[in-house]
Amino acid sequence: MPELPEVETTRRGIAPHLTGQVVSRVVVRQPRLRWPVPADLGDRLCGQTIQAVGRRAKYLLLGLGNGTLILHLGMSGSLRIVPASTPSGKHDHVDLILAGGECLRLTDPRRFGAVIWCEAPERHTLLSGLGPEPLGEAFDGGYLFERSRNKGVTIKQFIMDSKVVVGIGNIYANEALFRAGIHPARAAGRIARARHERLAAAIRCVLEAAIAQGGTTLRDFVGGDGRPGYFAQELQVYGKPGEPCPRCATPIRQIQLGQRSTYFCPRCQT
């Protein structure tokens, strides 16, 4: 579920509870996530102080003295801070128990998430090939334009490709393209520079707005404090086939692109 705004919301929610805290115990109830949770995770983490809580793309990075814990929420994951005494539920797979009495709990029904230990995260293969952050300096319309030349993929798949730009999942790809007035199936390489500029601005705008609302909760996303995100009420096209376009009232259309549901206004988006 979580795209960049949800991961960033999670980061902001948990960081104040984690920074400076010592890990006192690790409980792994279900090690079978996207990749097996390392059996020696407790040995690595116990006694270490969490120095920083960062984010790269949709990965959360807990900086410890001796390395970095990389967390990914997959499709259905969430992280919450709870009292260490809180009984665990069916899908509460991993707990990091802190010396202060709180607990960072990973919940993930579908288990597409990941818990990875590594000593040099910037060189980790999962992170090293990633494109720029959409809210960072290196990302703009000129970058999108240059990267997309001679590319036949659809613009939607292009902006969802983490080698191009990170953090944009199915919800925000649909929303950004609507706001930019670009048809999602248009070939990325055949879009003029000015329209890439509009798209880059729309991506930035929609992600920032979503972060400000605490992310989008469709079903089960909760931030670090256990509260849902409120951006769902701002969605213009995602999940709304047949409903009138908010700009021109033409019914929103749904198609499949790269095996993902795609929503757009056939009149506003060209």
Place this chain on the structure above:
DNA sequence: CTAAGGACCTGTCGGC
């Protein structure tokens, strides 16, 4: 090299 599809999981919803 790119593109397309399968794979990994569980839960929920709509239709019959």
Place this chain on the structure above:
DNA sequence: TGCCGACAGGTCCTTA
């Protein structure tokens, strides 16, 4: 009420 298929916020990996 029960069963079955389709679908869901991600993304790596294999195959063509």
